Amino acid sequence: MALASTQAAQARRQLVLNLFIYPGGHHEAGWRYPGARPERLLDITFYQDLARSAEAAKLDAVFFADGPAQVDNIRYASRFRLEPLTWLSAIAAATTHIGLIGTASTTYYEPYNLARLYASLDHLSGGRAGWNIVTTAVPQASANFGLAETPSHAERYARAAEFVDVVTKLWDSWEDDALVADPVSGLFADDSKIHPIEHVGRHYRVKGALNTPRIPQGRPVYVQAGSSDDGRSFAARYAEAIFTAHQTVESAKAFYADIKKQAAGLGRNPDHVKILPGISPYIGSTEAEARQLHEAFSDLIQPEYSISQLKQITGVDFSGHPLNGVVELDAFKDAGPAKLVASRFQLVVDIVRREKPTLRQLIDRLAGARGHYVVVGTPEKIADEIQHWFESGAADGFNVMPPWYAAGFDLFASQVVPILRKRGLFREDYTGRTLREHYGLPRPQSQFAEAARATA
């Protein structure tokens, strides 16, 4: 009976929930909050425990951001980077169902290397790999790869499109039944079903095939994070899940409608493109308690860090601006290279236009989750917000961004998820093993197998 009701529940549109793991927590002072464990930030068992908690709550995946550069303002916040694929591989060994989404940049990788890495993660995890495709907007990164300057926004996205075409061919280059491994006949692999890809393009020349058999999911789940116009059209063409930042349900609804329309216009099934805004919950048994919790984090903010973060996002240096002085829109009119992450830049400008904050209020707004949606309230209120965005066409789910670990996530898992489950919005139990099955996505066929069948 339970399984039938689960399947019936699954048949209804189900909420997607990922745990976005960020060393030290998503609030910039999260590593300082009482109960946080900064001494465990390089301890793999800390992240394995977090992933097991997310799996126990039946979440879809854990998600790691990434950027191949040391950020400028490490002095006051735990902003170092765990290389996602290595840490996710260790998490795979400690879990059985939770999806594993790692960020990797098309600007600072080569397709063949990246295809091998994600093929390994998908094989070793039994089909749980997701690739968050970013073009990376951190100017410091180029200096780590011998580049005199960062390629332009448009150039990065042009490369990214070709990059995805190449790795897709590489993941398809072994047909599903190419690997035989028959000790009786002595045939290990049917090499007529392993295809060189012979790619020659503007940015890449790759002969192929991949040197790894086809992966359990066929291809990792393609996730994308970038919301500029270029980012949106790239996402509509390739993404199966999109991580995005929105402060209001209206902005999220407009983004959601735009992407779904663009995807449908390309002949894709819009249901196979999951829109996942970030949400950072501050949970209290009462509204007052939740507000106190949020204020306690604000009291731990170190403005030097916040102002350097603001400069990183907007290119504008507010270090000489009084904390209690109102931030004027004019301050952004000549903003320069920081427009590399166009969507995040626009998000800050929209806050300033809408709320006319003082500098202290602005850095407070951004400290919680770098511009993602921050919700402060009781578990019912947070579940209401999630349900409202989900049912009003603003989101297919969320990347959950706890202000601190592990209690910040434990509260969400123990107090908010059960309410969502009771409302029939979220799974009782996994009904599949792979990330594609959790997301309700089809397993793609190899383009070479399809071509071979077409000519047979």
Ligand SMILES: Cc1cc2nc3c(=O)[nH]c(=O)nc-3n(C[C@H](O)[C@H](O)[C@H](O)COP(=O)(O)O)c2cc1C
């Ligand atoms: C929600 C969100 C998360 C992002 N996470 C990353 C990340 O982890 N690493 C990265 O290099 N870029 C990240 N980016 C930036 C973009 O993916 C990408 O680098 C691009 O250049 C800028 O995106 P946009 O201008 O299309 O918004 C993120 C962007 C958004 C909107």
